[in-house]
Amino acid sequence: MKVIFHVDFDYFYAQIEERDNPNLKGKPVLVCVYSGRSPDSGVVATANYEARKYGVKSGEPIILAKNKLKNTPAFFLPVRKNYYNFISDEVMGILKSYAGFFQQTSIDEAYMDVTRRVKSDFSNAYNYAKQIQNEVFRRTRLTCSIGISINKLLAKIASGVKKPKGITVIKPEEIYAFLEPLPINAIPGIGVKTSMKLKQLGYNTIGDLRKISLRELTEIFGSKLGVFIYNSARGVDTSPVKEKEAPGQFSKIKTLKEDSLNPDILYENLKPLMREIDDKLKKYNFKFKSFAVIFITTNLKTYTRSKTHIIPQKSIQEIKLEVKKLIKDFLNTEQSLIRRIGLKVYNFESDKSEQQTTLQLFIKKFNNSI
DNA sequence: GTATGCTTTCGGC
DNA sequence: TTACGGCCGAAAGCATAC
Numbered sequence: 423m424k425v426i427f428h429v430d431f432d433y434f435y436a437q438i439e440e441r442d443n444p445n446l447k448g449k450p451v452l453v454c455v456y457s458g459r460s461p462d463s464g465v466v467a468t469a470n471y472e473a474r475k476y477g478v479k480s481g482e483p484i485i486l487a488k489n490k491l492k493n494t495p496a497f498f499l500p501v502r503k504n505y506y507n508f509i510s511d512e513v514m515g516i517l518k519s520y521a522g523f524f525q526q527t528s529i530d531e532a533y534m535d536v537t538r539r540v541k542s543d544f545s546n547a548y549n550y551a552k553q554i555q556n557e558v559f560r561r562t563r564l565t566c567s568i569g570i571s572i573n574k575l576l577a578k579i580a581s582g583v584k585k586p587k588g589i590t591v592i593k594p595e596e597i598y599a600f601l602e603p604l605p606i607n608a609i610p611g612i613g614v615k616t617s618m619k620l621k622q623l624g625y626n627t628i629g630d631l632r633k634i635s636l637r638e639l640t641e642i643f644g645s646k647l648g649v650f651i652y653n654s655a656r657g658v659d660t661s662p663v664k665e666k667e668a669p670g671q672f673s674k675i676k677t678l679k680e681d682s683l684n685p686d687i688l689y690e691n692l693k694p695l696m697r698e699i700d701d702k703l704k705k706y707n708f709k710f711k712s713f714a715v716i717f718i719t720t721n722l723k724t725y726t727r728s729k730t731h732i733i734p735q736k737s738i739q740e741i742k743l744e745v746k747k748l749i750k751d752f753l754n755t756e757q758s759l760i761r762r763i764g765l766k767v768y769n770f771e772s773d774k775s776e777q778q779t780t781l782q783l784f785i786k787k788f789n790n791s792i
Numbered sequence: 793g794t795a796t797g798c799t800t801t802c803g804g805c
Numbered sequence: 806t807t808a809c810g811g812c813c814g815a816a817a818g819c820a821t822a823c
Contacts, residue, residue: 434805455810465810467805480805483809503811528805528813611815613803647816675811714799722809726800762810769798 423594425547426663427534428569428577429517429554432586434530435506436470439499441563450476450496454484457677462488467501471586513562520554523663530566533574535663544570544593551589571597575659578610597657602629609654616647631655668770672702673716675764681720685749688763692745695765696738709734709771713741715748716764717756726766727752734771 431437435453440446450473456464462485469478469487476490484498510529518524521534540546551568559565569580571592579601580590592600606628607617619642625631632655640648653659674695682688692715703710713735714728727748735741745765 457810463809467810481809483807485808489808501810530805610804613816615802615816669813671813673812677810712799718810724801728799730798764811766812 423542424535424537424572425540425542425544426571426573426577427521427536427547427551427554428574428581429532429534429566430569430581430585431513431530431564431566433468433470434510435468435501436473437564438506438509439497440470446497448472450478450491450494452478452484452487452491452496452498453501454498455501456484459677459679463677509562509564513558513564513566516558516561517554520550520557521663524665525663526666533577533663544591548589548591555587555589571657573657573659574661574663575610575654576600576657579604579608592657598632601655601657602627604628606631609651611650612654616643616651619643628655669706670770671766671768672699672708673764673766674698675716675718675762677762678760681759681761683753683757683759685746685753688749688753688760689746691763692749692765696742696745699765699767700738703737703767709736710767711735711769711771713738713745713765713767715745715752716762716766717752717760718762718764719756719758720761721758722761723758725752725756730769738765738767 436451439451439453451470452466452473453468454464455467456462464484466478466480466482466484466487468480473487473491473496476494478487478490488498506529513530514526514532517532517534520539521536522538523535525533527533536547536550540550547570551570555566555568565587567581567585567588567590569577569583569590569592571577571580572594576592576597580592581588583590604627605617606612606620606625607614608628620626620631623642625634631651634652634655636648636652639652642648643651676691676695678687678691711732711734712728712730714726717725717727719725729741729744729748731741738745
């Protein structure tokens with residue numbers, strides 16, 4: 423039986439800001455993404471618990487959060503993403519040293535397979551989690567919550583139960599009782615769309631979900647999603663904890679000073695983003711085969727238009743005329759005003775060439791050895 | 793009809 | 806009453822080949 427941890431840092435961005443500035447302690451702290459369009463245009467990325475008491479949520483407009491906190495002293499801070507990434511590397515490095523297998527899934531979340539380290543024992547696991555929390559706090563002054571169970575699905579659900587600084591264990595014999603009362607969308611991967619569909623059929627909890635046969639589920643949702651729902655309702659998840667692969671895409675997106683339909687203005691706004699993506703490509707030494715222009719309209723609807731090359735491209739500079747053309751073509755078909763524009767590159771140089779490199783390395787080694 | 797691979801949209805953080 | 810980022814990976818949607 424495996425023992426899997428899911429580690430989730432508590433209100434990560436805001437917690438880092440609190441740690442670095444003791445004046446913030448005990449007061450609402452909101453880390454915000456300012457778009458630069460007007461002084462308060464933008465959204466809240468993360469808020470600490472003091473702010474959440476006032477109903478502030480991630481993703482809501484800054485101006486709305488200001489309203490909720492108008493009679494309270496509160497701190498609205500601009501997001502410092504590069505700095506948080508640096509801290510993330512630090513805490514992830516610590517966690518990794520405690521895991522047999524390690525999988526970082528976001529800036530502040532990770533799975534750990536600790537089966538061997540705790541000898542498959544859940545009371546060992548609890549103590550081990552405590553030890554990890556203490557060591558992370560000793561070295562970084564940051565707190566996290568940990569979910570413990572036999573697979574990633576259950577560990578992830580568990581980590582959200584007790585926060586902050588929580589440890590929640592779901593032992594094998596507790597799985598059904600634990601899942602029974604939870605709403606269906608507590609299963610990661612089941613969102614509004616799927617849970618609404620199930621609600622309309624009269625199913626509200628994971629307990630209800632277990633009454634549906636596999637056959638029925640696959641008829642409604644198709645084989646892939648159907649099997650996924652059937653297994654999840656029973657706490658079954660066989661996906662392994664595995665090291666994160668190289669990134670599959672880079673993107674940059676920017677809110678315009680004002681909405682526009684002018685292809686020249688849109689392109690001018692893309693230029694700095696193109697440079698930043700180029701820098702990143704160079705840093706990683708990646709080439710891309712596909713690129714896409716992202717358009718977000720006044721009503722916040724997202725569109726993308728893309729193009730794929732057979733030959734991997736080294737730099738955006740090589741395809742800037744095609745970027746221009748994608749913008750023109752898009753404006754010819756869609757004429758709602760553009761609020762935000764972005765660019766992404768993906769389809770990085772195929773595994774084939776990587777295999778070639780390892781093959782070449784092997785040949786070198788082989789030649790050296792004879 | 794179904795498997796596959798590509799493009800676009802969705803949704804979490 | 807409205808207000809509204811920037812990134813990523815995954816799902817959904819679509820086209821094509823058989």
